[in-house]
Amino acid sequence: MPELPEVETVRKGLNQLVAGATITSVDVFWNRMITPPFSSERFQEELIGEQIHTIERRGKYLIFLLDNWAMISHLRMEGKFTVTKTGEPYQKHTHVVFHLADNRDLRYLDVRKFGRFSLVPIDKKEKYAPIENLGPEPTPIQFTLDNFHDKLSRTGRSIKAVILDQHVVAGVGNIYADESLFQAKINPMKPANQLNEGETKRLRDAIIDVIANAVEAGGTTIRTYKNTLGEAGKFQVKLNVYGKTNQACPRCGTPIEKTKVAQRGTHYCPHCQGSIDLYEKKEPKG
DNA sequence: ATACTTTCCTGGGCGC
DNA sequence: TGCGCCCAGGAAAGTA
Numbered sequence: 001m002p003e004l005p006e007v008e009t010v011r012k013g014l015n016q017l018v019a020g021a022t023i024t025s026v027d028v029f030w031n032r033m034i035t036p037p038f039s040s041e042r043f044q045e046e047l048i049g050e051q052i053h054t055i056e057r058r059g060k061y062l063i064f065l066l067d068n069w070a071m072i073s074h075l076r077m078e079g080k081f082t083v084t085k086t087g088e089p090y091q092k093h094t095h096v097v098f099h100l101a102d103n104r105d106l107r108y109l110d111v112r113k114f115g116r117f118s119l120v121p122i123d124k125k126e127k128y129a130p131i132e133n134l135g136p137e138p139t140p141i142q143f144t145l146d147n148f149h150d151k152l153s154r155t156g157r158s159i160k161a162v163i164l165d166q167h168v169v170a171g172v173g174n175i176y177a178d179e180s181l182f183q184a185k186i187n188p189m190k191p192a193n194q195l196n197e198g199e200t201k202r203l204r205d206a207i208i209d210v211i212a213n214a215v216e217a218g219g220t221t222i223r224t225y226k227n228t229l230g231e232a233g234k235f236q237v238k239l240n241v242y243g244k245t246n247q248a249c250p251r252c253g254t255p256i257e258k259t260k261v262a263q264r265g266t267h268y269c270p271h272c273q274g275s276i277d278l279y280e281k282k283e284p285k286g
Numbered sequence: 287a288t289a290c291t292t293t294c295c296t297g298g299g300c301g302c
Numbered sequence: 303t304g305c306g307c308c309c310a311g312g313a314a315a316g317t318a
Contacts, residue, residue, distance in 0.1 A: 074313080078311095093296090112295045112296050112311090116313090155288080161289095166312085174310095264310095264311070
């Protein structure tokens with residue numbers, strides 16, 4: 001499931017492979033993948049003849065800078081890009097194909113069809129609301145302690161729900177949320193406005209650190225994630241809690257537990273991070 | 287305003 | 303073996 005580190009790795013691969021290429025035509029095999037206001041027909045028409053200058057990233061969004069358009073792509077759960085020679089048989093789950101002038105295809109594959117493409121006029125690319133409203137990138141300069149503390153103080157939601165909120169900090173998904181909370185030794189159920197100063201700082205530092213290390217490792221491959229070059233990530237060997245249910249905590253040996261917080265599978269060490277029972281269950285048990 | 291629920295999707299895993 | 307059921311989950315729309 002691509003989070004910031006995986007999307008960043010995909011971005012680098014795309015820049016290596018298709019920066020400078022020109023789109024000659026586009027096939028869309030699943031219309032819902034193209035978000036309003038543009039129909040998939042309009043999407044296909046507008047991209048003809050557009051050159052891909054560079055690919056940027058903001059949070060989990062990829063931004064293809066073209067001549068007249070910014071094409072914005074979100075991979076959601078399972079989206080991936082491949083670059084192949086035109087004419088090669090389509091792999092299963094190929095939903096959008098950008099034919100390039102140099103006899104190659106940039107192809108978008110997505111088992112679950114959750115990914116989305118949007119088109120924004122290039123001079124309005126800063127006005128695209130989903131990106132405009134994102135929180136800061138999780139870097140030391142942009143993701144300030146003051147801002148984070150302010151956001152946490154305003155809500156009693158679980159801290160895990162808050163760091164998954166892209167308006168608070170951009171790019172953190174389920175894997176890196178669990179890993180960051182473990183590194184900072186904070187219970188995922190703890191209400192955000194109950195974190196003290198030390199915890200807030202530890203968590204902010206942990207998010208920055210975990211994301212940076214994962215970017216360096218080329219992301220995490222749990223199930224199917226591959227970058228544009230077809231390579232798996234390497235961060236999965238550094239995971240401490242995600243997917244480690246019943247395995248020994250690397251710090252204290254206590255078995256890692258899995259529960260549900262904010263409707264997401266959540267892995268944590270009940271010794272290092274404290275028992276979930278310390279906090280009132282707000283979620284309906286079903 | 288906040289906070290929670292539903293929707294979108296398919297493949298994999300499980301019970302019977 | 304095969305059918306039905308449930309789960310995984312990011313973001314946006316919907317509801318109270």
